[in-house]
Amino acid sequence: MRGRQGGGVRGRQGERGRGRPTPPPAPGPEGAVTVVRPEDDAYPVALRTLSEPPPLLYVRGTLRPEDAVAVAVVGARRATPYGLHIAEQLGRDLARHGVTVVSGLARGIDGAAHRGALAAGGRTLAVLGCGPDRAYPPEHARLLAQVVAAGAVLSEYPPGTPPLRHHFPLRNRLISGLSLGVVVVEGREDSGALITAECALAQGREVLAVPGSIFAPTSALPLRLLHEGATPVRHVEDVLDALRLPRRAASPAAPQPVALDGPEALLYGHLALEPQHIDVLARRCALPVATVGASLTVLELRGLVRALPGQRYVRVP
Template identity: 60%
Template sequence: MTDRRYWIGFNLVRGIGPAKVRALLDHFGDLGAAWGASHAELQAAGLDRRALESLEAARTRIDLDAALASVERAGAQALCWDDAAYPRRLREIANPPPMLYVRGDLRDADDWAVAMVGTRRATSYGREVARELAATLAAAGVTVVSGLARGIDAAAHVAALEAGGRTIAVLGSGVDKVYPPEHEALAERVIAGGALISDYPLGTPPESANFPPRNRIISGLALGVIIVEAGEESGALITADFAAEQGREVFAVPGNIINRNSRGPNRLIQQGAKLVLSADDVLEELNLKMV
């Protein structure tokens, strides 16, 4: 049986990411053995000096039982790679996060998911399109994945819930640190009708550096990603890049060529993204008509 304490412990160690966790598992067989290994044994497993120093310092300060208890007090689950509930689509990507913190619940039906992202400074057109697409997808039984941000993300989550569907929000902070703060009530609705997910430890603040890596989880959970509105420097385009790398379909909603928010999607379409005029375009492309 998986001892989640050690997975949480390694999640709290700076400098030990998915590739190193995989190497430790391959070498030791389980993370409990890796946690208790000697300096020489960890070196033999391939840890570099910085990772070794970080791990050895962490082992002296981290109380594994207390760390697990804090997850439970937060009303969260800690899901590991080998858990049956770990999202199947996400497990398929290169170097998936070893562990996810989840508030709410994940279901097998969430394998049939589509992500929708875009600018925080959405126009009325962008919000209306996001709502229409998300509501139709949710009504068709598709889980809508986004990032709980202002603008397009929030519109997608709300519309999916109002259509009676499921939605998943992936955070760039701990699942106990909802961002932006004004979306606390929305986060509770998402928990009731889906899940909040993060691979960042509890208590992690929403620092700007956290969001680009978070985007690979958004795309990894989904069969495809829809970009509704995004400027040329928008983080939504990072999600599109991850989707392409992961073999996911990239969709984009066309917009006014003189509106900055349309430059990202229009450029993606020019580069080969699937043009979206309705949710049916997405459902048909992904063979989700019968979900």
């Protein structure tokens, strides 16, 4: 689902001048924050195409030309293990294909997407609703430092600006504006990710969504977007194809699939990307819990299964 450029989130969210940044004092001795203006070479080309591009960006880290090939991965702060797994996997796989991963450094889906990109040695950009010197949430201070080292943290707001509520809808238009497309992994009907998707449509970007259970509240927004025409995402190839991005050839040294037999083969056939409790797996396989536990250990050692808290397990894509 792709929109046509027109309109802007500022007009829908409040007064045009609200939250507009003012030039800060000179950067501190460490020179960590760079002020980037639209006339500067470092200013992202994608943002220049917006109807209301930010007049100033406060940046920590380095913006590079290759960041023009970027995809946003967004969603719920209170994400499920399923959503966190998908977001991290998408972040990792996009980075492996040379795509910069954009998100908002929030709890849940955002953090998982950043971590996935970092784990693959790729680039990631975090757009904040506060000053670029502030970690929000505070527990993401280490993640913020990692993003600065492997990409960039950027904001419309000068150093020292607190994370005020009205900043975040405006922030979301930059997340979509920096990206060729926005993938919504999870979110309730009223999730902030809806604003990001609406901004993407207004900016002419592609909107994609990850299918989830019709019974899960956090799948309400992706299912709504899919009903309205968003591109479904099952794996990274769906994203690359929708955005007409090239695929990188797999490494010839990549491990080959492991042949399974016996209880492991039966159990693996019942595993899915959605977490399942060991007791549920035992019932579905008609096997003793002890046998299922031993087989899960074998599959986990082979890298085919991931254990989650509460004796729940998911298949590794």
